[in-house]
Amino acid sequence: MRFSPSRHEILLQVALVVLSVAVGAVGWSGNPLALPLTMLFPALWASARSRMTAALVSAAYFLAASRGLPQGVANFYGSDIWPGLLLWLGASLSFTLVHLLLWTGRPGGGRAVRFGLAAVLMAVPPFGIVGWAHPLTAAGVLFPGCAWLGLAGAMAVLTVMTTNWWRAAAITIAGIWLWSAASWTAPPLPDGIVGVDLDMGQSLGRDSSLGRQHDLITTVMQAARGDGAIVVLPESALGFWTPSVERLWRDALGDRDLLVIAGAAVIDSRGYDNVLVEIAGREAGILYRERMPVPVSMWQPWRGAMGKNGGARANLFANPIIQLAGRRIAPLICYEQLVVWPVLQSMLHRPNAIIAIGNCWWTAGTSIIDIQNASTIAWAHLFGLPLVTAINR
Structure with a gap:
């Protein structure tokens, strides 16, 4: 029945x-x-x-x-x-x-x-x-x-x-x-590291003009708090990372004891990497390649199966920790703050702090950016780590 x-x-x-x-x-x-x-x-x-x-x-x-x-x-x-x-x-x-x-x-x-x-x-x-x-x-x-x-x-x-x-x-x-x-309090900031939030909308990373780079350089100089400062800019802040962009920033920093960490993209014939770069007056280079870009809009693995190029690469289990001024830092770019495994993979390497950046203009009118921030704060609290963020809205 x-x-x-x-x-x-x-x-x-x-x-x-x-x-x-x-x-x-x-x-x-x-x-x-x-x-x-x-x-x-x-x-x-x-x-x-x-x-x-x-x-x-x-x-x-x-x-x-x-x-x-x-x-x-x-x-x-x-x-x-x-x-x-x-x-x-x-x-x-x-x-x-x-x-x-x-x-x-x-x-x-x-x-x-x-x-x-x-x-x-x-x-x-x-x-x-x-x-x-x-x-x-x-x-x-x-x-x-x-x-x-x-x-x-x-x-x-x-x-x-x-x-x-x-x-x-x-x-x-x-x-x-x-x-x-x-007894709830916000996670402390890492000593000597300053995160810069921007309000440049979708133009950030897409406006590659000399004027935009100079504006960002001015913002960094204003945010720096004396010698030895590390200033963090949001995801995609520099646009495409090229020798010209590198030379412009290194010349601007000159002999100052200042280190800039910024989001950028490194492109080649097969696609691109969403990265963090570090820039000082004497040298610059790629610091971190994103492990998990946003599926569909950035990471498109089916393109390779179809014999096509393009899309962001997922460096799934690479570089969970970066070395920054003698400290071990857990880097998280945008989408990596919404899922569990990038955080836990980084925590296995016992970092001293977390740097979380994003280019979140597209979340306007939604709760996504707040959820992303809440998630990152929770992980920082769990492991008792200082947290610095840099977000573009």
Whole structure:
């Protein structure tokens, strides 16, 4: 005989989906202190009474968390909303598929293990390439300064949330959150490093005129706080990194004891690298090549399979740490701040600070830039590291 769910059962499943939307939207509102709310997602996923409901709960959480993507894509390409909607839905498939396949209706330790596996899969490539909105990010709010032990603690809480002990876990999260919120402060700035935010819109990196370079040089000189300063400019600030641009900046810096770190692009016949360059009066060069550019808009791996060139290269596991004035720095460019594995890969090398840059003009009218900032702050708190940011809006 075919089972027909009761009205109460249907309402319960609808409520799970609605709650998942709320958890995704509020947890990923851009306020770091809201991140612990995302740790309710495993309980909602585990409460599903069918695989289809588990898929709907997962999709609802992810789509609510990444709700700014359609408008962001429309801003970036100067198009209507439809391409962004398609990309938004496409990006959710990875998260939904993993949680759909690993869901089980059997309660107990097996379900907890399955969710733990889903969390790991969404944290590392290939699924982790679009592993946005990962609940593990909340570890920085709940366990500041606890580093890997705090990450393990957050993982344990997430898995317990899928068991009959989820209420006790939720109460524990609430208590820790209240304690953390009462003493919450912004991450400190690294000594001697200054981040410069810009408000140049989409012209940054596209305006390659001499006048724009001189404006940036003037901005750097004003931001420098005495000798020995390191000034950080946003992603794409210098446009294409060429010998002419290098010579212009080195001449401008001259004999000053000043180091500039800036975003740029290095292009060749096969594509380009999104990079950080370091510039001083006596020398300059590439400091870091982005590990994970934005999929689709920048990173287009299918072009190679089609025999075409172009697009940004993904240096997936290269250069997780840069050496800067005797310090080990974890570099994060834009999209790398939204996914888990670039951060954790860098943390394995015990950095002394984090430098996070972005060119976020295309996020206007969305919560993306706030979410990106909240994520970076949470990771800096978890590992007790100073953080400097440089963002163009």
